[in-house]
Amino acid sequence: MGNIVDERLAAFIAMRTSFYLASASADGQPYIQHRGGPPGFLQVLDERTLGFADFHGNRQYISTGNFSENSKAFIFLMDYAHRRRIKIWGTVQVIDDDPALTSTVLPKGYRARAEQVILFTLTAWDANCPQHIPQMLAAEDVCAALADRDARIAELEAELARYQS
16 A cells, blocks of 8 residues: 555556546545546646546536535546556545646647546555456457457468469
8 A cells, every 4th residue: 555656656547548536425425436538637746646627527516516525535546458456545626717727637639628627635545456357458459459450461361362373
């Protein structure tokens, strides 16, 4: 278990395209929400602070409401392809109307509108055992691998045809 972001954790975070963010109301009612974006949308700002642009979404604002009552939060990061997961405990601060900070955490070229910025102060993190994590691959990675394979098959078939002529 760690209490600061080290190089390994920073590298793991930088590759994630999604995570789960858990909050709880003042009376303890839990809530979990999926967050997604391009690799690196969850950013390490310093050894204890993570930040991300809170993109325009379904306008429920349950997490934001919970954070106004209870700043404790939890981030759950999964890497299904390599069967790894990281749990991060901490507190959240919701930042509205800070264009400089928003510009810092908004992924360059990503077509989404940031409503606010979420700053997550890490208190502890831990990695889980991979024993029961199913291995799953992103569809775009599978498509790229199949395209490479198909191109190689076409290349070999063309070479074979030259030898058969």
